[in-house]
Amino acid sequence: MASLSSLANPISKISHSSPKFGVQITISRNVSSLGHGSPYDQLAVFGSTVTRSNSVRYSFRVQASVELTQISDVPLLSCSEAIERLRKTRECYKSKQKYLAMYSSVFGGVTTDPAAMAIPMDDHMVHRGHGVFDTAAIMDGYLYELEQHLDRFLQSAHMARITPPFDRESIRRILIQTVSASKCRKGSLRYWLSAGPGDFQLSPSGCHQSALYAIVIYDQSPSDYKGVKVVTSSIPMKPPQFAIMKNVNYLPNVLSKMEAEENGGYAAIWLDSDGFIAEGPNMNVAFVTKGKELLMPHFDKILSGCTAKRVMVLAEDLVRDGKLTSITSSFLGL
Numbered sequence: 001m002a003s004l005s006s007l008a009n010p011i012s013k014i015s016h017s018s019p020k021f022g023v024q025i026t027i028s029r030n031v032s033s034l035g036h037g038s039p040y041d042q043l044a045v046f047g048s049t050v051t052r053s054n055s056v057r058y059s060f061r062v063q064a065s066v067e068l069t070q071i072s073d074v075p076l077l078s079c080s081e082a083i084e085r086l087r088k089t090r091e092c093y094k095s096k097q098k099y100l101a102m103y104s105s106v107f108g109g110v111t112t113d114p115a116a117m118a119i120p121m122d123d124h125m126v127h128r129g130h131g132v133f134d135t136a137a138i139m140d141g142y143l144y145e146l147e148q149h150l151d152r153f154l155q156s157a158h159m160a161r162i163t164p165p166f167d168r169e170s171i172r173r174i175l176i177q178t179v180s181a182s183k184c185r186k187g188s189l190r191y192w193l194s195a196g197p198g199d200f201q202l203s204p205s206g207c208h209q210s211a212l213y214a215i216v217i218y219d220q221s222p223s224d225y226k227g228v229k230v231v232t233s234s235i236p237m238k239p240p241q242f243a244i245m246k247n248v249n250y251l252p253n254v255l256s257k258m259e260a261e262e263n264g265g266y267a268a269i270w271l272d273s274d275g276f277i278a279e280g281p282n283m284n285v286a287f288v289t290k291g292k293e294l295l296m297p298h299f300d301k302i303l304s305g306c307t308a309k310r311v312m313v314l315a316e317d318l319v320r321d322g323k324l325t326s327i328t329s330s331f332l333g334l
């Protein structure tokens with residue numbers, strides 16, 4: 001198969017035939033669409049989604065007994081052209097998203113260029129959801145409760161049967177150095193462990209090496225201490241085996257959040273199979289009763305939240321001060 005670099009200018013037509021299936025593919029490169037000032041299609045974040053504007057036309061002609069498939073008007077890009085387009089796309093988002101630094105074990109370093117903040121399409125986390133993640137808040141230049149988050153991160157990796165590419169101390173050092181390179185003092189650090197790039201198969205046995213990714217996101221939103229409205233979720237919650245590990249399969253969580261928003265709420269709260277209050281799509285819940293008891297659902301079927309655990313520790317002071325009467329973790333009905 002010819003490589004992109006072998007395509008001739010100004011227009012290339014190259015035929016690939018597969019003797020096995022007798023299908024011939026003809027690719028035409030429309031060079032005019034690559035020139036300066038050309039309309040760019042929008043290529044997405046981290047290689048997982050691709051969107052296009054109207055200005056890019058895709059014409060795929062597929063016949064039932066396909067002998068010939070023609071693809072035209074889809075530009076073929078060199079690596080530098082693709083990166084340049086990614087950079088331009090990023091610039092359009094700049095005001096909203098501030099990604100200050102990314103570490104990838106695949107390229108073995110930190111980049112501060114958002115155009116390079118991508119992960120391979122064949123990473124098992126991208127196409128099979130075989131990855132885990134965690135976050136830590138960056139407050140005044142410090143990582144809040146990093147050790148607790150790291151414990152959960154490695155525990156999630158263990159449950160997802162991902163052997164990290166580095167030991168705990170090295171991961172910790174990489175995360176701190178990534179934040180340091182970002183110069184961020186307020187924001188969040190998100191990090192993933194994945195089975196790594198492989199071969200698009202279901203089994204991870206073809207993945208060469210597990211991967212660690214981390215990204216620093218600047219957050220300038222003011223803290224909002226006002227209350228929020230919540231509803232109960234009609235989306236089934238994940239079974240405990242998957243709910244207690246922070247894995248990347250968040251489709252139920254996303255649908256639940258969308259359901260809340262459609263009903264004028266901020267979050268939809270899951271009830272477990274016995275009807276007890278469980279958790280929100282990316283948060284734990286707790287209640288303060290009229291009798292000033294702090295009630296927290298058990299963590300056995302939900303994610304054991306670092307924030308919720310910290311609240312329980314800090315609440316001990318409130319009990320001592322008489323502002324709360326007790327702190328209880330139990331089964332909570334509606």
Ligand SMILES: Cc1ncc(COP(=O)(O)O)c(C=O)c1O
Pocket residue numbers: 253279280281282283284303304305306307308
């Ligand atoms: C499903 C779920 N429950 C609870 C939480 C809260 O966890 P933490 O307080 O550790 O951020 C999260 C966080 O993202 C979550 O995704």
